[in-house]
Amino acid sequence: MKTLMVQGTTSDAGKSTLVAALCRVFAKRGVKVAPFKPQNMALNSAVTKDGGEIGRAQALQAIAAKVEPEIDFNPILLKPNSDTGAQVIIHGRAISNMEAGKYHDYKKVAMDAVITSHNRLAKRFELLLVEGAGSPAEINLRENDIANMGYAEEVDCPVIIIADIDKGGVFAHLVGTLALLSESEQARVKGFVINRFRGDIGLLQGGLDWLEEYTNKPVLGVLPYLHDLALDAEDAVAIDNNVTNATINIAVLLVPHISNHTDFDALRLHPNININYVRHTQTIPDVDLIILPGSKNVLGDLSFLKNEGWDTQIKRHLRYGGKVLGICGGMQMLGNTINDPDGIESSLKQVNGLALCDFETTLTTQKVLTKITATLLLNNQQTPCSGYEIHAGISQGAALNKPFLTFDESHPHGFMFDGFISDDNAIAGTYLHGLFDEADATSQILKWVKPSASINPISIATHREQQLERLATMCETHLNIQQIISIYEGHNND
Template sequence: MIALMVQGCTSDAGKSTVVAALCRWFARRGYSVAPFKPQNMALNSAVTVDGGEIGRSTALQALACGIEPHSDMNPVLLKPQTDMGAQVIIRGQVLGNMQALDYHAYKKTAREAVLSAWQDLSTRYDVIVVEGAGSPAEINLRENDIANMGFAEMVDCPVILVADIDRGGVFAHLVGTLDLLSESEQKRTRGFVINRFRGDLSLLQGGLDWLEERTGKPVFGVLPYLHGLTLDAEDAVDEQGGHDAGALNVVVPLLPRMSNHNDFDPLRLHPGVNLRFVKMGEAWPPADLVILPGSKATRADLAFLREQGWDRQIERHLRYGGKLLGICGGFQMLGERIDDPEGLESDPGSSEGLGWLDMSTRLVPGKQLRNVGGVYLPTGAAIHGYEIHNGVTEGAAMSRPMLKLADYLDGAISPDQQVMGCYLHGLFDSAEATESLLAWAGMTSGEAVDYAVHREVELDRLADMLDEHLDLTALLSQLQSIRF
């Protein structure tokens, strides 16, 4: 088995994109290839074929490989709930909530889960492309590291270092990061990839020559800035451009612990939709449809929504005939009450809901994790997605369900059909379902994007980029002696 690890000088340097590109490149050449991310911290996640939960970017990379996502591919997932604590998921299943210092002490145990998953995965694939997390040069996090060089050293994996030139300071990023590594880690670093370059490459050549002379390591390639690239994001919420003035205005409040915001990627691509994420302190824009997103800390995010006065803005929106949709945690907010007696997401307690649906939610142990398909009941449109939640929701509103999924009903619709919600993520991935949902919101025309097809096109675009801009012969030559 051959492996390569992609680490970055910073968060959002392009590690996830480069790994996805390499996965698709290997897969197109007939290799049996899989992604691996030892430790991830993200609120965007996916349900795996074995009934676990992993980071969304790793699931996308599995798609690039042409395989089903598996919990072995991301054995440690941290889902932040506060600034100091997170839910810890080990090999796809919830271990519990930990404060940052407690998890730091737990990492020695987590390392065993990482190595076990790595060994299991390495028996099933010929090539594994590994993604680091953040930067390997975070000095305060190097003790018991399992996310970057600590993992690479444990399994003797070669590393390439990625930096984002669009941020500025690319040479300082690369040289500074390399300088902060140990001697063995520096030797393990085989070379560099510069990401998101715009302009005439000849103007960069002097800097590339200097970098190679200074470090003694090759620059394997300079990857261009790919305009319009839209793929499932790990955490960052991409700003979206507007469409024409006649488009449907969709507003999503940007909550501190918003989860799975990739639910909205198909809407960002829709030519008939103006999608706007409203941030703290911003004026509330005109809206035809407001969507309350998923949340990893539903009661805390509901309190934040009220602090911003957004509950009053949504009430006004409804009074003037606008539509309101809640997804997962956002669906729970629409009810009369949210109870968390065991403190699964925060301190034990209860919160008054927004009261727009006659129902209440109780958070209980045992997270629901499933990929599922069914129909959107008002029109019969086919729909598919995934559930990731702890809540059990009951009440009269549930007698008017929104979805029929497999052998059960999900969600609720208000008697006036102005408000609805459900637990299903991925509502807009299906073009048929999107057209039905947007028609309910007031759209009269416009063709929705088939997001599954879009993903495949974008992944091929990434692999094509490597063929054109990366010296793959030089890169692969570094891997021939690294086998497990």
């Protein structure tokens, strides 16, 4: 197996997108290619076919490579649950919560998991396209590094570095990053990619010539700024879509530890649906639907929600005939209490919920991780749907006697039903992520929200494929693909 690593001068330089694009480029050329990210820190995750948890970006890259997502594509996933701590997930399974200092010392053990995954993939794939994390030039993080050059040195693979010109200072970013690497690390950097360029490429040529002469490294291509590019975000919340005269208006409460907000991509991309992420200090606007999203620290985020006064605003919204939907942690917030006796997510042991529906939730050490098909029970209809569950809580109570959906297959934890619909039909909750990815289920949910509305939902899978093909075409046009092939073919890596 050949290995090629993409590192960036900064976070959001375009590493995830470039790896996804190259996965699709080489897959279309018949190469058996797989994505890989040794260590990812993100609150957007995906469930794999083998019941594990990986970063959302690696699941997207697997789709680009036309392979099923699996745990070895992202052996280490860190899910922050505070400003200084995170849940540590190794090979798809949560092992513990760790503070940053403790995890820094744990990296030597984590590297073993990374190399184990690398070696397993080496037996099955021809090419591994690896995404780094942040920047390789973070001096304070270089000791025991497993995310960037530490991994590259360990497996002896070539590296290309991508930088975002749209933010400015691209030449300083590239030259400065290279200068802060060790001599052996500098030698394995085989070229640069400049991302998000707007304007006349001729005006950039002088800078490209200087960069190549100064560093003795080639510029492998300049990628144009792609307007309206929309793919599953690794972590950052996508901006509001600000649709004027929308048929349906939706507010999503932006709690500090929001997770899997990719749930709302199919809604955000629709031209007739306006999504408004309600932020700190903001008032919930007049909308048809309020969504309480998933959370990695449900008790803490529930306290935040109350401090913002959103609990009072939600109740007012319901009095005026609006609808409320809770997803995963957001559903848990709608009940009477949330208990965390073992400190799974925070130091808080119990927090009173919004008490809008009669049930309570207890967080347990056993996390539910599954992809599953189900039947949605809204509007006195039975509608096929599918999605995935990632949660540590078990909910029980009278409200769940009127479920939101029923599972079509055997649930690994023995559940037959999921969620609830309130007796007055104004509130619903579910543990199922990915609920809006399929058009039929989305149609029923929107009909529940606003029976008079007529909206044809988009298929997120179809949209995703269109975007991946767009990316691949861009790379074929603006990157020297043959030179990239020469880089990984000519390097004596695993």
